[in-house]
């Protein structure tokens with residue numbers, strides 16, 4: 003049995019220790035906002051925060067998350083997140099939306115570490131998050147807008 | 153994107169039309185206002201026609217037959233109805249439409265009729281009429297594709313909105329004993345000059361009792377309040393809070409999960425398997441084979457058969473699958489390779505002519521008489537769709553009925569496929585279409601849905617969710633086929649272009665050659681040359697192939713726009729001036745070209761901030777009823793890598809329902825096309841796809857994304873398509889810019905400098 007702290011709540015899971023956190027979130031804890039895209043840390047759709055740091059939950063064994071603070075898109079609700087969501091809406095970033103949980107998790111980790119990122123900072127922080135719909139120009143603009151608006 | 157289904161449909165329907173008799177044919181197409189069955193309503197709701205329900209809480213619920221896969225159709229379509237109805241935008245809700253002929257996508261079919269642009273002859277009008285008539289008779293063709301959602305529902309939704317508005321006004325007029333004509337409407341309220349007013353919610357129940365206005369007057373464009381404005385997307389909130397429901401998020405009670413491994417050789421199947429170890433693993437309930445599944449009318453070839461493991465969690469299913477020992481029957485494609493595929497296409501082109509889809513004058517003679525000829529061959533590779541949401545489907549089969557949660561662009565077709573797999577009537581299939589995590593044509597096909605239906609027979613009535621791994625998704629796609637295009641042109645002694653021919657070769661994706669589907673974007677070219685011949689030669693292989701965003705336009709735009717650039721260079725004419733000369737008869741094309749020239753700074757010196765050399769390239773294309781031109785600005789680094797810095801795009805799409813979302817689609821379409829142009833390539837060795845995940849089939853990243861500027865021209869009366877139109881011109885625009893910069897003519901995608 004592992005004890006997880008997710009979005010400030012405690013969950014107990016009997017999942018095997020090597021189960022990727024992603025599948026525990028989605029398949030057992032019914033937190034489907036974190037998405038499966040590649041399973042190999044190649045796309046960023048599954049990004050969550052582990053103690054505030056953006057990680058790919060598809061390659062994070064659930065045992066490694068036990069005892070740490072996990073935040074998923076469902077629990078992302080601080081001032082930075084609100085600024086990002088306002089900007090995302092103002093700029094109409096989303097298309098299919100499937101990558102967007104991961105995009106927002108990465109963007110929020112970026113803005114927390116670097117409140118006024120340059121384009122190069124955004125490239126570095128966001129280039130691991132693929133978007134097949136091509137929302138990149140709007141993500142960039144929305145991150146700048148959120149940074150300005152805070 | 154439904155080229156093939158559409159075109160197949162044409163044959164079937166025209167044949168069927170004969171059977172229905174002359175009287176039936178002569179009648180006008182039936183109305184699209186009310187369906188066969190009245191809409192279901194919840195307490196307090198009243199249906200005013202087949203498209204809209206009004207609740208006593210003032211909500212206006214628009215019936216949505218189109219899938220939302222990112223293209224913004226939900227928002228745009230709702231705007232069209234809400235505008236005519238004068239509904240309050242905040243009160244608009246959406247509900248999945250039932251399966252009924254009124255929602256059938258007529259535009260997707262009629263647009264694909266193999267007629268030349270400008271042809272408005274009797275045969276064309278007659279065929280259109282027959283198709284529109286027929287399309288109202290069969291249910292289940294409310295497909296989402298061919299960039300046609302807005303185009304198709306533009307009139308029906310406006311009529312539905314206007315008709316509902318008149319019923320609400322009539323109810324108010326009756327209650328107030330005044331004339332309807334004295335009442336006005338705005339933002340969900342009917343008002344009378346006497347000061348009386350009532351909300352749509354208050355009037356809904358009475359309005360439903362009013363006679364149905366069948367041919368309501370529609371607003372003049374100047375009266376639009378929502379159409380033409382950049383309203384924000386309706387799905388924003390759900391998609392930024394992680395609450396948007398995708399098919400993969402379906403979680404009915406008792407859900408079990410399935411993972412599948414398909415034969416790595418395309419079209420192969422399972423010879424035998426040993427599941428002893430897997431069955432002993434925790435949570436595993438079943439290990440079974442799944443037969444190969446064919447595509448539908450929009451594709452050809454089979455998705456391989458495989459072995460599926462069913463378990464209580466997704467991870468246990470995946471892990472147990474690795475423990476299954478499988479022997480494969482590799483089937484007929486065991487020796488297929490990309491090079492054998494191209495060799496077959498190339499040698500077919502050496503000896504055969506294919507079917508001619510456009511012919512003007514006598515190209516052979518003109519080429520013989522020409523003072524100078526130019527020839528070139530171009531190649532485009534196989535491409536995967538790689539939707540961000542991998543293929544998945546959830547099916548529950550209990551008591552002879554099925555519930556399906558599926559990301560599909562063709563719900564009616566999927567419904568029929570499930571019914572067939574389960575041996576039940578399609579009426580017993582309840583299909584729920586959540587948000588699609590990308591479609592791009594891949595989700596026209598029901599292969600994964602059929603697999604899930606088969607698995608659902610083995611779970612004792614429990615719902616089962618089949619999730620493909622990214623590796624399975626990448627290696628078992630209905631790929632955009634590989635094509636070769638050969639062009640030849642002739643100039644007379646005065647340097648005037650007198651002849652042009654293009655023969656493309658590759659898969660017809662199951663469509664009969666005479667329909668010319670694979671020449672879309674070529675046989676309807678607006679370029680005017682005295683002698684033209686456009687032909688396509690079908691060369692098939694065992695590989696599963698299907699439609700991919702913009703379908704045949706994706707290769708034909710590359711073939712044509714690259715060649716046009718070569719001709720301009722050969723003639724010593726500026727590439728935009730060259731095109732304008734061949735389009736002199738076409739004011740819309742000319743305007744798009746001149747705007748893209750002005751906006752991109754065409755002809756002005758280019759200076760990169762860091763002093764590196766850059767150059768521009770242009771491409772022009774007309775598809776799905778819209779006209780697009782793009783200018784790309786590129787540089788090449790020391791490692792010979794191409795970098796696209798800036799793209800300027802101008803579209804004339806007739807009517808712009810939501811300019812903001814049109815820009816969004818153009819950006820998305822261009823980035824999608826750029827991913828393919830710069831590195832998209834699926835290769836095959838020994839019948840097996842070599843790419844498996846995003847490390848070797850990598851869409852463009854944020855850091856590689858160009859700055860994009862778009863301009864919309866929209867002073868027409870009917871909307872053109874948008875969702876796919878950004879994709880076709882980008883590859884040739886970049887290739888032409890690379891030529892301008894380096895002098896290297898890249899005739900093969902993905903673009904790679906020597």
Ligand code: FES
Pocket residue numbers: 037038039040041042043044045046047048049058059060061
């Ligand atoms: S699913 Fe984890 S990075 Fe793609």
Ligand code: FES
Pocket residue numbers: 096097098099100101102132133134135136137222540589590
């Ligand atoms: S919005 Fe569709 S993948 Fe990013």
